[in-house]
Amino acid sequence: MTRKELLELTREIRQQMTELAAIEVKSAKAGTPKRAYEALSALANRSGGGVILFGLAEQAGFAPTGVGNAQRLQEELAHVASAEMDPVLRLDFTVVTIEDKTVVAVEIPEVPPEKKPCYYRPAGLPGGAYIRVGNTNRRMTDYEVFGYVSARRQPVFDEDPVPEATMDDLDPARVDDYLNSLRRARPRARHLNDSIENVLQKLRIARMHNGVQRPSLAGLLMFGAYPQQFEPQLVITFLQYYGTTEAERTPRGERFLDNQKFEGPIPDMIEQAVRHVMSAMRKSSLIDGLYRRDIPEYPEEAIREAIVNAIAHRDYSHYVRGGQVQVRMFADRLEVHSPGGLHGNVTEDNLEEVQSTRNRVLMRLMEDSHIAENRGSGIDTMLSAMRSAMLEPPRFKDTRALFSVTFLNHTLMNPEAVTWLNQFATAPLNDRQRLALVFARDNQRITNKDYQRLNHVTSVVANRELRGLVKAELTRQHGTRRGTFYTLAVRPALRDLHLDQRQRMILDHIREYGSIKRSECQQLLGVTHVQARYILTKMRNRGALRLEGSRKAARYVLK
DSSP states (O other): OOHHHHHHHHHHHHHHTSOBTTEEEEOOTTSSOTTHHHHHHHHHSSTTOEEEEESEEGGGTSEEOOOSOHHHHHHHHHHIIIIIEESOOOOEEEEEEETTEEEEEEEEOOOOGGGOOOEEGGGOTTTTBEEEETTEEEEOOHHHHHHHHHTTSOOOGGGOBOTTOOGGGBOHHHHHHHHHHHHHHOTTOGGGGSOHHHHHHHTTSEEEETTEEEEBHHHHHHHBSOGGGTOTTOSEEEEEESSSSSSOOOTTOOSEEEEEEEOSSHHHHHHHHHHHHHHHSOEEEEEETTEEEEEESSOHHHHHHHHHHHHHHSOOSTTTTTOOEEEEEOSSEEEEEEESOOOTTOOTTTTTTOOOOSOHHHHHHHHHTTSOOTTSOHHHHHHHHHHHTTBOOOEEEEOSSEEEEEEEOSBTTOHHHHHHHGGGTTSOOOHHHHHHHHHHHHHSOBOHHHHHHHHTOOHHHHHHHHHHHHHTTSEEEESOGGGOEEEESSOOOGGGSOOOHHHHHHHHHHHHHSOBOHHHHHHHHTOOHHHHHHHHHHHHHTTSEEEESOGGGOEEEEO
16 A cells, blocks of 8 residues: 555545445554454455554544554564464555654455455454454354355255155156256257156256155255245245335335245246236336337346346355345335355455356256356346346345345436436536436445446446546545545535435424434434434435534534
């Protein structure tokens, strides 16, 4: 890290008044923090690694307070990293003076996937393993440790025999159709002409268990008459909420507008779920000649692909076999949740380029049955479908215990957005840059990766055109290297922000009383302490509110 990058990073922290996902801030005025290993572990396990900034005080608005002894700090951290962390970490130190105070930046590299989790050796596993959640460090659960360790080799949970099931629990018609389609597609495959028992074992549809042939989990899920007889939680559920959060209830006090469960073999479950989700969403009408065409809220192709991927790539280990694939529809978005995080060397950052199949047998059966393509094309399909519908690209989130895909339903280039863009009519912009401005307006920021996914361009093109927006003084650049993001140089007016009913209630309260405290927000909306903090922080990040004071005196006012 260069001096310039460190100064920019410090300025960003002080401007945002908060730690970042990849940045941990510690004072160290009294010496090296005793539990610094927590941050070392968490950031080493994080995609892309991270940085610890020593010499800033969070309680003083992240002002420089300096470290007690910069030389000793580096020596002690280097010792912990090399002698007490497993695997060994090689740290990179940068020391600068800010306002006559010494600030030390420590860069922690990401540990290779095959060596995760990085942990503090004296505490062992799982006690010494940490994970980064937002801007905090949290001790890993047993399952999170298991997820990392199991990713070092190919999982075979989908190949496990189901001890309670017999071959009679498979639907013979489904099995025959599958085998006949394989023989037609591969007429020279001799292994398909063996006895039915041997063919099913070679294809891992069945396995031997204590001398008895049993269906494998993959075979049962694909061809079983009723797989949930043996695995009742391996289903797809659908929940439709009234508002934009789980806490909002209908006028009649109901939690859900709709609550469905889809069972049966995988092909049936997927078709039932997709059909029901499409019927539950809102439609708009388009007159096309003499006919009226209904346009769904979300493109079916994207929703189908997300559900198929959730089934194909979820974790089928015993840790989470009790978990369901969930489809959750809110007023402003649709989410697809899959038990288990990303597998192997796939991360949120590279999942569009890197492929790693967790369930080899199940994936092959789904591919041969023309349900899924084992080509890593699912993400591209979702992106393309959303782009064609002029909707934002889907958002992906990996928490190690859960992987989720979120689709937002507000169209980027709507008439209101075009009107807003007209104020920049004289600027030398192309259509991709205009789309990026709307995205930044709606999401408070845009990154190089967002620009790529939004416009289907390379990183080089995205970087050049984002710099063009900065040069045109329409956006500002923040952060450095992988942490770079861009925000609008001119804040949109409140009327231009997509505010929900609760956010408007907060604005009305502030207009009447001048400000709002978190406790007042909690009482006003009837939400929990955590939910009130989340809503207010979101409105602050979007430029609608400004925080004044701290702790008990903290209050939010109009910006």
